[in-house]
Amino acid sequence: MILPLLLATAQAVPSTVPLGADLERFAYPRELRWFTSATGSRMAYLDFPAQGRANGRTVVLLHGKNFCAATWEETARALAGAGYRVIAPDQIGFCKSAKPADFQYSFAALAMLTRELLAQAGAGPVTLVGHSTGGMLAVRMALLYPREVSDVVLVNPLGLNDPIAEGVPYAPLATLRAEEAKTSAATIRAYQQRTYYAGQWRPAYERWVQMLAGQYASPRGRTMREAQARLSDMIQTQPVVYEFGRVTQPVTLLIGQTDTTAFRGNTAPAGVRVGTVPQAAEQAVRAFLRGRLVRLPRLGHAPQVEDPARFQRALLEALTTVPASSPP
Numbered sequence: 001m002i003l004p005l006l007l008a009t010a011q012a013v014p015s016t017v018p019l020g021a022d023l024e025r026f027a028y029p030r031e032l033r034w035f036t037s038a039t040g041s042r043m044a045y046l047d048f049p050a051q052g053r054a055n056g057r058t059v060v061l062l063h064g065k066n067f068c069a070a071t072w073e074e075t076a077r078a079l080a081g082a083g084y085r086v087i088a089p090d091q092i093g094f095c096k097s098a099k100p101a102d103f104q105y106s107f108a109a110l111a112m113l114t115r116e117l118l119a120q121a122g123a124g125p126v127t128l129v130g131h132s133t134g135g136m137l138a139v140r141m142a143l144l145y146p147r148e149v150s151d152v153v154l155v156n157p158l159g160l161n162d163p164i165a166e167g168v169p170y171a172p173l174a175t176l177r178a179e180e181a182k183t184s185a186a187t188i189r190a191y192q193q194r195t196y197y198a199g200q201w202r203p204a205y206e207r208w209v210q211m212l213a214g215q216y217a218s219p220r221g222r223t224m225r226e227a228q229a230r231l232s233d234m235i236q237t238q239p240v241v242y243e244f245g246r247v248t249q250p251v252t253l254l255i256g257q258t259d260t261t262a263f264r265g266n267t268a269p270a271g272v273r274v275g276t277v278p279q280a281a282e283q284a285v286r287a288f289l290r291g292r293l294v295r296l297p298r299l300g301h302a303p304q305v306e307d308p309a310r311f312q313r314a315l316l317e318a319l320t321t322v323p324a325s326s327p328p
Helices: 005-010 069-081 106-120 133-144 173-181 185-196 201-216 221-237 241-246 277-287 308-321
Strands: 033-036 040-048 058-062 085-089 128-133 147-157 250-257 289-297
Touching: 005 173, 033 106, 033 128, 033 308, 040 069, 040 106, 058 069, 058 106, 058 133, 069 085, 069 308, 085 106, 128 133, 133 147, 133 221, 173 185, 173 221, 185 201, 201 221, 241 277, 250 277, 250 308, 277 289
Parallel strands: 058 085, 058 128, 128 147, 147 250, 250 289
Antiparallel strands: 033 040, 040 085
8 A cells, every 4th residue: 555655754764774885784685796997996786697598688777876786676586587687786886886085977987887897797788777867877878888788778767858958057066965965864755755656655665765864874974975966966967868869779768657857956946947757758769769768657756666567567578679760
């Protein structure tokens, strides 16, 4: 049963347990593997081998800003059960991976490191599935390494529009740091309920709230906050929307239709409206050379969390069909 947050908060909500800035005390669904870059930064990743009859394809799951590789667990198991090898990295700055103070956050840098990780893992051409911020990374990676990315699935991605170009004021790093300093389990929960889940709440969502809040509440929480501020700066200053027409691979957009995410739209001046992800997707899909839009009614920003079974069916169908050319 879906419970309104008012009812949920009237009952006892879990107190936040510090989990470590690198989620040292948060269990992942299987043994972690590690990639170390040339500069010494470590990336954690999950590797699910294909079960049953392997189809020879590898799917790489790219998480969003408020998510981790572990959030993909049910999706990864379903894909592995269908014969895919599945790799789910934690990007630099996130979750169990390193958060180096001197790292220059960019989608190009994350794409390069992910490519190197996949080379170490022995993955050939891959299918990228990018959720939220991971969608922007998937587009950049497809552009940089077209021979190594066979196709792309974007799940409620950011980057379908350019909020600054639409009138949202640029937020300097000091502003982003101040916003991160206010983050807690309560603010994470309220934001996700309002924006991701159309005002609804299920107890199952709480695990992901506590995962994030446990990082912020840790002794090295400042390291986490700094990384998150720099990641937000990356999102606002490195748009990918202007390059969709250069993506040669087939692209499927899986879009939960109740998603109200509009990156930094809450800071827009009066009279300026930033399109939500579902609104932006209607136009963005036409910019891809081989784009397809799949609408998921009654699902929000994180359909893989909200209704795993329904999402898995949609994703598996997307992986077995190829989008035709987009309409002019």
